[in-house]
Amino acid sequence: MNNVTPLVEMKDVSKEYPGTCVLNALDFSLNTGETAAIIGPSGCGKSTFLNILGTLDTPTSGSYRFKDRDTSTLSPNELAALRNRDIGFVFQLHHLLPQCAAVENVLVPALVAEHPDAARARAEELLGRVGLAHCMDARPGQLSGGERQRVAVVRALINRPALLLADEPTGSLNQEGAELLADLLLELHRQEGMAVVIVTHAPAIAERFGRVFELRDGRLAARG
Ligand SMILES: Nc1ncnc2c1ncn2[C@@H]1O[C@H](COP(=O)(O)OP(=O)(O)OP(=O)(O)O)[C@@H](O)[C@H]1O
Numbered sequence: 001m002n003n004v005t006p007l008v009e010m011k012d013v014s015k016e017y018p019g020t021c022v023l024n025a026l027d028f029s030l031n032t033g034e035t036a037a038i039i040g041p042s043g044c045g046k047s048t049f050l051n052i053l054g055t056l057d058t059p060t061s062g063s064y065r066f067k068d069r070d071t072s073t074l075s076p077n078e079l080a081a082l083r084n085r086d087i088g089f090v091f092q093l094h095h096l097l098p099q100c101a102a103v104e105n106v107l108v109p110a111l112v113a114e115h116p117d118a119a120r121a122r123a124e125e126l127l128g129r130v131g132l133a134h135c136m137d138a139r140p141g142q143l144s145g146g147e148r149q150r151v152a153v154v155r156a157l158i159n160r161p162a163l164l165l166a167d168e169p170t171g172s173l174n175q176e177g178a179e180l181l182a183d184l185l186l187e188l189h190r191q192e193g194m195a196v197v198i199v200t201h202a203p204a205i206a207e208r209f210g211r212v213f214e215l216r217d218g219r220l221a222a223r224g
């Protein structure tokens with residue numbers, strides 16, 4: 001009975017650099033609307049894994065299917081379209097455009113949208129939902145770190161992606177920020193229903209997501 005096609009499915013994925021094997025015959029799959037957290041020490045390959053999941057990087061070997069399409073058969077333009085439509089990214093650094101207002105930053109992935117007015121309305125609605133109604137026109141330099149991160153989350157959601165990927169800011173100093181980010185992602189997941197994969201250093205944060213994996217020796221091991 002359980003023959004649902006996964007949203008993403010990696011099989012036997014390896015990523016090698018000269019002298020190192022970062023991912024080693026890794027398997028991973030996630031269904032539509034599921035959430036997962038990836039933990040593991042610095043340098044174990046979490047960002048590498050997330051970048052491959054987001055089709056920003058390619059495996060050295062193995063297969064990666066997104067919505068049942070073999071990503072290795074897609075052209076760069078097809079991959080860019082898939083990313084724009086189906087995947088939202090929250091990076092370790094925010095990468096907001098400093099010269100643009102918050103609402104304009106949010107609308108960047110929607111620049112090719114068919115319905116710009118609807119995108120603008122959604123941007124304003126989402127910014128309001130994350131408590132930034134009063135900051136629509138502020139530039140990133142006028143926002144706090146946490147506010148900037150919320151703008152980046154909203155930007156990742158503007159096109160209603162099927163998959164949201166978040167690479168948590170590292171370092172214990174950011175523990176509170178990491179918890180706030182997890183709160184926000186889980187709340188938006190409940191409201192919007194997208195699948196979420198978060199990378200985190202903190203087991204306490206990871207446990208709040210549907211499935212928890214530890215990246216170790218280039219593979220993902222389920223925890224708990
Ligand atoms: N372009 C590259 N060339 C060579 N080695 C690389 C390259 N990119 C990453 N690596 C190596 O791959 C390993 C995994 O890096 P990655 O950034 O995925 O780790 P991480 O788990 O995200 O670490 P952190 O928690 O510090 O962000 C590291 O040893 C890194 O040096």
Ligand SMILES: [Mg+2]
Nearest residue numbers: 046047048167
């Ligand atoms: Mg990383």
